[in-house]
Amino acid sequence: xxxxxxxESGATDDLSIDKLEKVVETNKDLYDELNKLxxxxxxxxxxxxxxxxxxxxxxxxxVSAAFLKxxxxxxxxxxxRYAVWSILLMLLSTTVLTIVExxxxxxxxxxxxxxxxxxxxxxxxxxxxxxxxTFTTVGYGDVSPVTxxxxxxxxxxxxxxxxxxxxxxxxxxxxxxxxxxxGDDKLDESKFNGHLIIAGWNSSVPAVLRILQTDKNSxxxxxxxxxxxxxxxxxxxxxxxxxxxxxxxxxxTNETVLRKAFLDKAGMFMILPDNSGLLPHEEPDEDKTVLxxxxxxxxxxxxxxxxxxxxxENVSHLQRAxxxxxxxxxEHVPHLLAKHVTxxxxxxxxxxxxxxxxxxxxxxQVEIPRPLMGQTHNKISAYFKFKHQWLLVGYAIRKSxxxxxxxxxxxxxxxxxxxxxxxxxxxxxKLSSDEHVVVEINPPxxxxxxxxxxxxxxx
Amino acid sequence: xxxxxxxxxKINHFSKLPIDMCAKIAAVVExxxxxxxxxxxxxxxxxxxxxxxxxxxxxxSKSMMVKAASGFTTSxxxxxxxxxxxxxxAEDPISEATVAVVQLPAFGIGEFSLVLDDAIRTxxxxxxxxxxxxxxxxDEFSKIVEENPAIGGPVYFEVAKAAxxxxxxxxxxxxxxxxxxxxxxxx
Numbered sequence: 001x002x003x004x005x006x007x008e009s010g011a012t013d014d015l016s017i018d019k020l021e022k023v024v025e026t027n028k029d030l031y032d033e034l035n036k037l038x039x040x041x042x043x044x045x046x047x048x049x050x051x052x053x054x055x056x057x058x059x060x061x062x063v064s065a066a067f068l069k070x071x072x073x074x075x076x077x078x079x080x081r082y083a084v085w086s087i088l089l090m091l092l093s094t095t096v097l098t099i100v101e102x103x104x105x106x107x108x109x110x111x112x113x114x115x116x117x118x119x120x121x122x123x124x125x126x127x128x129x130x131x132x133x134t135f136t137t138v139g140y141g142d143v144s145p146v147t148x149x150x151x152x153x154x155x156x157x158x159x160x161x162x163x164x165x166x167x168x169x170x171x172x173x174x175x176x177x178x179x180x181x182x183g184d185d186k187l188d189e190s191k192f193n194g195h196l197i198i199a200g201w202n203s204s205v206p207a208v209l210r211i212l213q214t215d216k217n218s219x220x221x222x223x224x225x226x227x228x229x230x231x232x233x234x235x236x237x238x239x240x241x242x243x244x245x246x247x248x249x250x251x252x253t254n255e256t257v258l259r260k261a262f263l264d265k266a267g268m269f270m271i272l273p274d275n276s277g278l279l280p281h282e283e284p285d286e287d288k289t290v291l292x293x294x295x296x297x298x299x300x301x302x303x304x305x306x307x308x309x310x311x312x313e314n315v316s317h318l319q320r321a322x323x324x325x326x327x328x329x330x331e332h333v334p335h336l337l338a339k340h341v342t343x344x345x346x347x348x349x350x351x352x353x354x355x356x357x358x359x360x361x362x363x364x365q366v367e368i369p370r371p372l373m374g375q376t377h378n379k380i381s382a383y384f385k386f387k388h389q390w391l392l393v394g395y396a397i398r399k400s401x402x403x404x405x406x407x408x409x410x411x412x413x414x415x416x417x418x419x420x421x422x423x424x425x426x427x428x429x430k431l432s433s434d435e436h437v438v439v440e441i442n443p444p445x446x447x448x449x450x451x452x453x454x455x456x457x458x459x
Numbered sequence: 460x461x462x463x464x465x466x467x468x469k470i471n472h473f474s475k476l477p478i479d480m481c482a483k484i485a486a487v488v489e490x491x492x493x494x495x496x497x498x499x500x501x502x503x504x505x506x507x508x509x510x511x512x513x514x515x516x517x518x519x520s521k522s523m524m525v526k527a528a529s530g531f532t533t534s535x536x537x538x539x540x541x542x543x544x545x546x547x548x549a550e551d552p553i554s555e556a557t558v559a560v561v562q563l564p565a566f567g568i569g570e571f572s573l574v575l576d577d578a579i580r581t582x583x584x585x586x587x588x589x590x591x592x593x594x595x596x597x598d599e600f601s602k603i604v605e606e607n608p609a610i611g612g613p614v615y616f617e618v619a620k621a622a623x624x625x626x627x628x629x630x631x632x633x634x635x636x637x638x639x640x641x642x643x644x645x646x
Binding site for chain 1: 521523525536538558628631632634635636638639642643645
């Protein structure tokens with residue numbers, strides 16, 4: 001019986017429990033030592049003191065972003081611009097006329113309201129009433145300037161007013177025409193920034209949405225683009241109360257439709273095999289996936305595109321279409337089956353990790369604190385272990401794509417380099433390939449991380 | 460009028476020669492003047508003369524095929540400007556330089572003609588300021604080298620150095636063009 005309690009691997013036969021405890025103790029000492037390092041202390045400072053400074057910085061950024069947003073609306077939106085002009089002109093004319101024709105407007109208040117001694121605000125309000133009546137060309141005539149100077153100012157105001165009213169009317173008309181041309185189902189642009197677009201509908205979409213709903217860090221704004229019946233989609237998505245889901249019942253290969261879904265502002269575009277309108281025995285048309293990827297990249301090269309393909313033959317087409325990530329659902333199946341034979345327990349581990357539904361459990365990608373940049377893997381590992389009790393499994397590394405310009409550098413004659421750049425750009429060929437993510441699992445202790453790394457931890 | 464031996468010695472290719480040897484070269488070179496915009500060398504033509512620029516600025520350019528809105532067309536692309544510093548140009552350049560301006564006391568162009576019969580000019584050279592220059596002919600230089608073999612070593616070494624540099628740049632250009640070719644094929 002005592003033999004059954006021994007470690008089963010032959011390599012550990014000569015290790016007594018005492019020795020194992022010693023190894024554990026030694027490592028603990030090492031981790032304790034690492035935990036005392038200045039970098040780790042700096043991280044703690046980063047977690048506390050710098051958070052307040054960062055919050056102030058964030059607030060400043062938010063204020064300047066709000067100003068910038070208003071400025072952009074003013075510059076881009078004719079209607080807003082002319083409305084601002086109109087309000088300013090009304091306020092200006094009210095102020096000027098209140099000063100120039102104070103007695104006239106004050107007496108008018110007395111006449112209408114029966115107030116013997118109307119105050120300044122009553123008079124100002126009465127003049128504002130005159131401004132609005134004049135501006136809107138209603139012209140009741142209940143009150144009007146009487147002095148020559150007041151009338152002269154009124155003429156100038158009315159001439160300016162004529163121009164602005166014409167512009168404002170034109171802007172309103174053009175907005176109405178544009179709305180009519182775009183259709184009635186135009187989405188509210190302000191809501192969509194960094195959102196997820198899912199093109200195509202199949203049984204995996206609700207599963208994707210379920211995972212998104214449990215992850216607090218991912219976007220909650222989703223646009224589904226497919227031609228499946230709206231009622232069916234409504235039923236399927238009604239359970240995801242925490243997600244803001246919009247359904248566009250249109251053909252997602254169409255550029256106009258992708259633009260309507262604000263692809264240029266999306267954080268991620270996911271293309272799935274589309275079962276819309278198919279009978280149970282029919283296979284989805286994967287050419288649509290390739291075509292959609294090409295269209296998406298033509299609209300926005302920067303928006304990351306993830307494509308789910310069933311047929312491996314389409315992988316090369318998608319790579320040529322510059323897709324960022326390709327997911328093939330069946331590619332892991334042979335490995336999992338084989339592992340049941342060679343390494344029992346490993347497939348169960350995968351199941352456990354992938355199907356983990358608790359928000360704060362399983363494999364997750366987390367930021368590495370900035371002060372730890374440039375440190376080695378063993379220190380980062382010690383930080384996560386003792387600070388958060390997480391196991392550092394590896395790193396997700398953002399690799400910049402191949403850049404022809406970087407590759408050429410300063411070599412050869414500038415004439416030829418310039419010619420290559422000009423000609424390729426002229427032909428619409430981007431000189432660099434897109435950024436992509438690679439994974440480094442369990443690197444050596446002295447592996448150095450930089451700001452391109454994010455930690456993959458087991459929580 | 461012939462240039463002085465000192466003027467010849469300012470040119471890189473002849474800088475290592477003793478002054479009496481420079482005097483022999485100066486004796487076969489005649490100083491001339493070239494107005495602004497005039498071509499000193501024309502790309503594609505053959506020639507057996509080296510141009511020695513004593514004063515002024517020139518622009519070196521090459522004809523290249525480029526794609527324009529109307530289709531493919533040939534356009535002249537500037538590569539570099541060369542300017543003397545001793546003495547500097549008598550006037551300001553006719554146009555602002557869009558490429559690097561390399562300054563030298565004096566300089567020679569078309570040096571491959573000192574070793575090759577009918578060497579093909581690989582670029583256009585146009586005066587961007589009034590230029591004072593002289594022409595050194597291959598047969599006259601060869602005759603001087605025959606009579607004074609000591610001249611040959613330093614001069615041919617400089618010509619060989621320029622040729623090797625050109626070869627290295629051309630090799631890198633081929634590498635860059637090949638990369639660009641494969642890159643564009645895969646996009």
